[in-house]
Amino acid sequence: MFGKEEFYRIILDNLFDGVYLVGKDKRITYWNKGATRITGYDSETVIGRKCSENLLMHVSESGTLLCITGCPISETITDGAVREAEVFLHHSDGHRVPVLVRVAPLVDEEGNIIGAVESFSDNSITIQERKRANNFQKEAMEDALTGIGNRRFIEHKFRFSLGEAQQLGDQIGVLLIDIDYFKKVNDNYGHDIGDQVLKMVAKTIANNVRVTDFVGRWGGEEFVVVLHNMDQERLIAISEKIRALVGKAQLHTLHGEIKVTISIGAALNSTNDTPDSLFERIDKLLYQSKSEGRNRVSYS
Structure with a gap:
């Protein structure tokens, strides 16, 4: 029989989306297989490093570097609010991947914020469908x-x-x-x-x-x-x-x-x-x- 922690780890590792956990110091403590598939970085490379080291180099559509300005994880750790954003991460091969990011706080039994969990999904298909829909609309008009x-x-x-x-x-x-x-x-x-x-x-x-x-x-x-x-x-x-x-x-x-x-x-x-x-x-x-x-x- 699996322990509760191992059971949850198996579930997270089999999710299609990328998921990682950080402590309050924004040091990565868990990195699932979905995160490796989307980013190209394996867990050995990232666990123990701070996401603020700009590993994934999230940028906004305008090119703003979010790890330095406007980081959703930092903001969520500060105020406890759940956030969602469309950003572009840096793949280990060098190219940019559009992802839909969701960040939620991690809290202890007393309700204190002890870190955050970020899940992210490859947004390429959504963007392509959006472009295709815009093209259809353009063609229709x-x-x-x-x-x-x-x-x-x-x-x-x-x-x-x-x-x-x-x-x-x-x-x-x-x-x-x-x-x-x-x-x-x-x-x-x-x-x-x-x-x-x-x-x-x-x-x-x-x-x-x-x-x-x-x-x-x-x-x-x-x-x-x-x-x-x-x-x-x-x-x-x-x-x-x-x-x-x-x-x-x-x-x-x-x-x-x-x-x-x-x-x-x-x-x-x-x-x-x-x-x-x-x-x-x-x-x-x-x-x-x-x-x-x-x-x-x-x-x-």
């Missing part, structure tokens, strides 16, 4: 061709921005933009050139609005811009600026310089607008711009 927001993105931002503006008593401006005679570009030069023109127009629009505004490709050769904190004067000025800048952009091709113009429908929201009613209005204004000769802004 980004137009694959132009790199700006897609229709789903702009619909979400449009509805949210309108609701927020009406709640706060502000106004947003919304532009619906269409490339003039875009079908002729595809017919004359092919769809590859047409795609380059779409990217040129998208970047010109996106590069010339504020960081607080939103730009998306609505579909085909149409784009939507949502502008925050607008009045009519600024709405017209921004719309005319975008129209002029797109008209001055040019694509260098084997066929020569290709230029396009755009038509714009622009409107401010009213207090009783719904997303559908506001979009219907800018759609009619865009049609007005196109019917009156294109390369112009119609607004209300």
Whole structure:
């Protein structure tokens, strides 16, 4: 039969996570097999050494050396609070390993803090999954061709921005933009050139609005811009600026310089607008711009 201490040691050694114990002087008294697997350091190397000797050299995401500043073990030994943090430890092979660290105080029978226990798990998969989720989210909201927001993105931002503006008593401006005679570009030069023109127009629009505004490709050769904190004067000025800048952009091709113009429908929201009613209005204004000769802004 195992003694109680040996029994607990067997359990700890068979945990997948790393676990180690330190005394109040932060000298390591126990190091399990999981800790060896994650860090590359065996128990013979670390037991008896102080974690404050910076063996694992924990750093934060910003590169701050935690063993010197902000050590979770030191703080827990001082105040007895349980802590959790995402840090990066130094592997014996030299590389950095992202780990999720949990620290709890060790207390004697009278409740005095006599040290701390730290458990840590390899966080690489979690970080990779987080990145993958962010990539999926980006793909779900980004137009694959132009790199700006897609229709789903702009619909979400449009509805949210309108609701927020009406709640706060502000106004947003919304532009619906269409490339003039875009079908002729595809017919004359092919769809590859047409795609380059779409990217040129998208970047010109996106590069010339504020960081607080939103730009998306609505579909085909149409784009939507949502502008925050607008009045009519600024709405017209921004719309005319975008129209002029797109008209001055040019694509260098084997066929020569290709230029396009755009038509714009622009409107401010009213207090009783719904997303559908506001979009219907800018759609009619865009049609007005196109019917009156294109390369112009119609607004209300």
